[in-house]
Amino acid sequence: MENHEHRLDLAFTALADPTRRAIVARLCRGDATVGELAQPFQIGLPTLLKHIHVLQRGGLIASAKTGRVRTCSLTPAGLRSTDDWLRAHIASWDSRLDRLETHLSRIARDRSQDD
Template sequence: MSKAMRSTAEDERLDALFTALADRTRRDIVARLSESEATVKELAEPYAMSMQAVSQHLGVLERSGLISRGRHRQTRPCRLEPEALEAAVSWIEESRRTWTERMDRLETHLAHLQRQENQ
């Protein structure tokens, strides 16, 4: 079975991560949490949606590993888990390198064809 056909835990983690980041509200929440921890109430303030809807977004982010929720007295502050973002950045960087190499090979091949044509 080829690597493309196999589903690994890493693939599933990346799927969950990119699915979570596909939504603008969740990206905004991640950006907000990159500044500091926040409660659900604080995270909900800028949005015209119910606390339940915000909690659902937080659940998606938590399942993807992007955030965690702690306990502090009677609140459950949310915090960003940067390691999850590092996995996405690593995947993006690896893909960028692959495509850069492919484009370089294509450019070399096209230059070779053009030289042959001009001879």
């Protein structure tokens, strides 16, 4: 079984490219075929195919082929897992700040009592 950390690597890596983020943004508005995804960008199909594979490895999208067209769709769980990591650490930072504040205010209170 693949490590959970490694999954995050692949997800963040997938999101680190503007073309791939645009693909994700596009798929938020509905499924699309490979050809439809390629249209807005000035890149060749082979390149776009690689982007799609990177997004799949990162668990952000899924795709299935019917006939000769491949339809891609968003996998919201992929976005959520990266978001979970971020929110957890933002929360961690915030709570640390809170502890620091209460600590400082307690010191201030104690000192004012010393006067």
